[in-house]
Amino acid sequence: MDILTHLKPQAEQFEILDLQNEKTTVEYEANQLKTCTVAETKGTAVRVIRKGQLGFSASTDPAALEKLAANALESAAYGDPAPFSFADPRPAPIVRTFDRTVADLPIPRLVEIGREILDLILPVEPNARCNVVLERSLVSASIRNQKGLDVAFRTSPFSIGVEIDRIEGDDVLILYDQLGTTIWQDDYLDFVRRLVQKLERARTITTIKPGKMPVLFAPTGTLALGLPLSEGLNGKEVYKGTSPMRGKVGEKLFDEKITIVDDGTIDGKFASASYDDEGVPHRRNVLIERGVLKGFIYDLKTAAQSGVESTGNASRGGLFAPPQPSFTNFIIQPGETPLQDMLGGIDEGILVEDLLGLGQGNILSGAFSNPLALAFKIEKGEIVGRVKDLSIAGNIYDLLKDVAAVSREAQWVYSTFYAPYILIPEMNVAGKSQ
Amino acid sequence: MRDRILEALKRSKADYTEIRIEEKETTRVVFRGRELETANANIDKGGIVRCLIRNKGWGVATFNNLDDLLTKVDQAYQCAQVASVPEPVELAEVEPVQQVVTAQMGRDFRDVSLAEKKAVAERYNQIVLGYSDKIIDSQAAYSDSFSRLILANSEGTYIEQEKPSVVVGAFAIARDGDNVQQAHETFSTTQGFEYVLEKDELARKAAQKAVELLSAKPVKAGVYPVVIDQMLAGVFIHEAFGHLSEADFVYENPKAREMMTLGRRFGKGLLNVFDDGSIPNLRGTTLYDDEGTPARRNWLIRDGVLVGRLHSRQTAAKMGEQASGNARAINYRFAPIVRMTNTAIDNGTTSFEDMIKDIELGIYACDAYGGQTQLENFSFSSGYAYMIRKGQIAEMVKDVILAGNLFTTLDNIDAIGNDFKWLNTGGGCGKGNQYPLPVGMGAPHIRIQNVVIGGE
Numbered sequence A: 001m002d003i004l005t006h007l008k009p010q011a012e013q014f015e016i017l018d019l020q021n022e023k024t025t026v027e028y029e030a031n032q033l034k035t036c037t038v039a040e041t042k043g044t045a046v047r048v049i050r051k052g053q054l055g056f057s058a059s060t061d062p063a064a065l066e067k068l069a070a071n072a073l074e075s076a077a078y079g080d081p082a083p084f085s086f087a088d089p090r091p092a093p094i095v096r097t098f099d100r101t102v103a104d105l106p107i108p109r110l111v112e113i114g115r116e117i118l119d120l121i122l123p124v125e126p127n128a129r130c131n132v133v134l135e136r137s138l139v140s141a142s143i144r145n146q147k148g149l150d151v152a153f154r155t156s157p158f159s160i161g162v163e164i165d166r167i168e169g170d171d172v173l174i175l176y177d178q179l180g181t182t183i184w185q186d187d188y189l190d191f192v193r194r195l196v197q198k199l200e201r202a203r204t205i206t207t208i209k210p211g212k213m214p215v216l217f218a219p220t221g222t223l224a225l226g227l228p229l230s231e232g233l234n235g236k237e238v239y240k241g242t243s244p245m246r247g248k249v250g251e252k253l254f255d256e257k258i259t260i261v262d263d264g265t266i267d268g269k270f271a272s273a274s275y276d277d278e279g280v281p282h283r284r285n286v287l288i289e290r291g292v293l294k295g296f297i298y299d300l301k302t303a304a305q306s307g308v309e310s311t312g313n314a315s316r317g318g319l320f321a322p323p324q325p326s327f328t329n330f331i332i333q334p335g336e337t338p339l340q341d342m343l344g345g346i347d348e349g350i351l352v353e354d355l356l357g358l359g360q361g362n363i364l365s366g367a368f369s370n371p372l373a374l375a376f377k378i379e380k381g382e383i384v385g386r387v388k389d390l391s392i393a394g395n396i397y398d399l400l401k402d403v404a405a406v407s408r409e410a411q412w413v414y415s416t417f418y419a420p421y422i423l424i425p426e427m428n429v430a431g432k433s434q
Numbered sequence B: 001m002r003d004r005i006l007e008a009l010k011r012s013k014a015d016y017t018e019i020r021i022e023e024k025e026t027t028r029v030v031f032r033g034r035e036l037e038t039a040n041a042n043i044d045k046g047g048i049v050r051c052l053i054r055n056k057g058w059g060v061a062t063f064n065n066l067d068d069l070l071t072k073v074d075q076a077y078q079c080a081q082v083a084s085v086p087e088p089v090e091l092a093e094v095e096p097v098q099q100v101v102t103a104q105m106g107r108d109f110r111d112v113s114l115a116e117k118k119a120v121a122e123r124y125n126q127i128v129l130g131y132s133d134k135i136i137d138s139q140a141a142y143s144d145s146f147s148r149l150i151l152a153n154s155e156g157t158y159i160e161q162e163k164p165s166v167v168v169g170a171f172a173i174a175r176d177g178d179n180v181q182q183a184h185e186t187f188s189t190t191q192g193f194e195y196v197l198e199k200d201e202l203a204r205k206a207a208q209k210a211v212e213l214l215s216a217k218p219v220k221a222g223v224y225p226v227v228i229d230q231m232l233a234g235v236f237i238h239e240a241f242g243h244l245s246e247a248d249f250v251y252e253n254p255k256a257r258e259m260m261t262l263g264r265r266f267g268k269g270l271l272n273v274f275d276d277g278s279i280p281n282l283r284g285t286t287l288y289d290d291e292g293t294p295a296r297r298n299w300l301i302r303d304g305v306l307v308g309r310l311h312s313r314q315t316a317a318k319m320g321e322q323a324s325g326n327a328r329a330i331n332y333r334f335a336p337i338v339r340m341t342n343t344a345i346d347n348g349t350t351s352f353e354d355m356i357k358d359i360e361l362g363i364y365a366c367d368a369y370g371g372q373t374q375l376e377n378f379s380f381s382s383g384y385a386y387m388i389r390k391g392q393i394a395e396m397v398k399d400v401i402l403a404g405n406l407f408t409t410l411d412n413i414d415a416i417g418n419d420f421k422w423l424n425t426g427g428g429c430g431k432g433n434q435y436p437l438p439v440g441m442g443a444p445h446i447r448i449q450n451v452v453i454g455g456e
Helices: A062-076 A107-121 A190-201 A223-232 A235-240 A300-306 A339-344 B002-011 B069-082 B114-130 B200-214 B230-245 B247-252 B254-259 B313-318 B352-357 B406-411
Strands: A013-029 A032-050 A053-059 A129-145 A150-155 A158-168 A171-181 A211-217 A260-263 A284-289 A330-332 A348-355 A367-379 A382-387 A390-395 A405-413 A417-431 B016-032 B035-053 B057-063 B098-101 B135-153 B158-176 B179-189 B222-228 B273-276 B297-302 B342-345 B361-374 B377-389 B392-398 B401-405 B413-416 B421-423 B428-431 B434-438 B440-443 B446-453
Touching (some): A013 A107, A107 A129, A107 A190, A158 A190, A190 A382, A223 A330, A223 A348, A223 A367, A339 A405, A348 A390, B002 B016, B002 B069, B002 B135, B002 B158, B016 B069, B016 B114, B035 B069, B057 B069, B114 B135, B114 B200, B158 B200, B179 B200, B179 B377, B200 B377, B222 B230, B222 B352, B230 B247, B230 B273, B230 B342, B230 B361, B230 B406, B230 B421, B247 B254, B377 B406, B401 B446, B406 B413
Parallel strands (some): A053 B035, A330 A417, B222 B361
Antiparallel strands (some): A013 A032, A013 A129, A032 A053, A129 A150, A129 A158, A158 A171, A211 A417, A260 A284, A260 A330, A367 A382, A390 A417, A405 A417, B016 B035, B016 B135, B035 B057, B158 B179, B222 B446, B273 B297, B273 B342, B361 B377, B377 B392, B413 B446, B421 B440
């Protein structure tokens, strides 16, 4: 029995998401293969609009469709007024998100990839304790609504998360990065090689006098700048009135070297797909262009509340949560300057790789204040050693007004974040005085 | 279903196989400020198979489609094949059980309309908002969940359990200029819908506390004798001590293992601490854990001496001890790990009046508002507190943070109240990726000497 038949006579509008996910996880803990899990999820989430009000319910029990329909309708009786209608059927870009090679990766191959990763790290750093999580999924989703929208898509997400702890006496170094893709990448070990390079570099420890100095953010470090932007550019925060960028479309807010793009249409990337989670086609959204604010990201509801079109950014945090606006792939556009030239121009400064406690506090305001988990001293254009016990603080709405250079080189880090090196000419670096 | 489960278990090639099936219905209503934020119901039904191959390890399969258990058992078996434990996994002996546990509720909340549940949250929200014009924001929530669990294993255990839970909570934010204060209250029960009605007092208390805190002065830093109420004592023993008693933590951490040696003195002779999942109708009660081990009273500290710890079958075998009924999972998507059930400091003999009467200058700290522990070091914020002056409760103070070393603090407990109480809070405990797990806490008032209180 199709749930459509229960909903059709009772609601003006309805939307049905059917989701199926088969996920295989292989986990290494402290260099040991600890657990292997196969998880299969299958369920249905329903939204209805009845008498102008929005209702939601979800279920993983295929035998309880009638109850699911009744729950959604009852929820609508108390729901928010819905100033929007569910997605119109529209052609979407073709985005490659499925790869047989990934979908067919057998468990022994995942185990072997884990081994390859440990074999890159442990010979260099025998004291390291590595947690490696390899996850391969096969996701099928379909979205239907009363307007005749009926889209189905299939993705094959594959991710490898690597966390390395190195504890020597009182010195604790923790590094993390993650590869995420939906099509097979022959260079899947590159991000591990980068982690190993950081570990090797971090062996030399040096000191720097705290104070004002140039700060070069590595791609992993630019997350400190990107996180507040991703919140501030979210249409929900704009509608609530909490984004500092509210009402400033068309204004030049940042240095012209800064361009920020949301793009869910890139083949093979982790957050890519032809459609978003309510069936609106994904597209490339240029949000900040050469420092000028161009727009925000929206799902259908927040777009209607704000009197604009959805930007295709609806995302669900799983079956049991209704859609919310969220970034797909977050891209800081690379610039013109070669990294070597950026380093060469620094007489004394720091390279920021990782910060502790990102995302805590009032990040919407743009303010951040974080200890540096991994940073290096740059002296006369050379990276000379690791510096410890430092922290940086600032507000990205000030810092990004004056950017010295943005590198030509850029990297995908943490699966969905693409960023170059960014040089801030002067920032306050706090620490114990040497 | 039962036949299919037994058939799948019989055909498994693993050394040990376990199947758990869960069917859960939940409802949640949340008011925030004047707005209704959430009002919906969800259904979650699925299962998990765990297979153990003794000299390889565990394999796990989780699923929503219950039609093909044989395939799922095979998948879990294939997963176990690739594992590679350094030494064979043993499980402590547990007598196989066949049992059906049904829920005993007054008014079954599954028969109550969403409209009536919404009215409950709305009423408490109105009480908070209407308490004073200093209240600037509120949240009031109603939630319920009803789980039906089946657990069966290849040793002959087959248990069906029903677990109902209803929770109401009220949260108040009060403001006076730049001074913003908050307070919250929750109540939970397993016994039926009627128990969360007529909780106006709870909503009023949250609002009243938030408003009173506006005129409280920050506490002056120093070393004080501190009396803590049942709530703070319960949270303290759960967070600062209970987690250290979880055997998976102990055996994976050499430092913790040394710290938690049985027979070590943990406090004065008056201190007794236990964990007990067998007491009817408490939030952490689970008559059989998620490996089928029956719940029992596990003494952790007796007469001030460490005498026990909490185990799964695997940790018990590894440490040569008995399974204790503490292997728990938040739902079918997870394998069980070692968790607490209802954890408590046992009742003592001192009345509250006697406890405070000789205190010249001290603090009476109530309610817990977040905290952190790291091995033997802990830090807890109390929700609100009062000065004790010349043996009497005096003015309210705020920002009371208790920090210290667990062993020093336990040893400084010199009076235990005769007013033991189980706390009906609705919160849950987090460990690993598994949050929230319903747990119970209980304690009488206790007095601790020489507590370092931070502040101005």
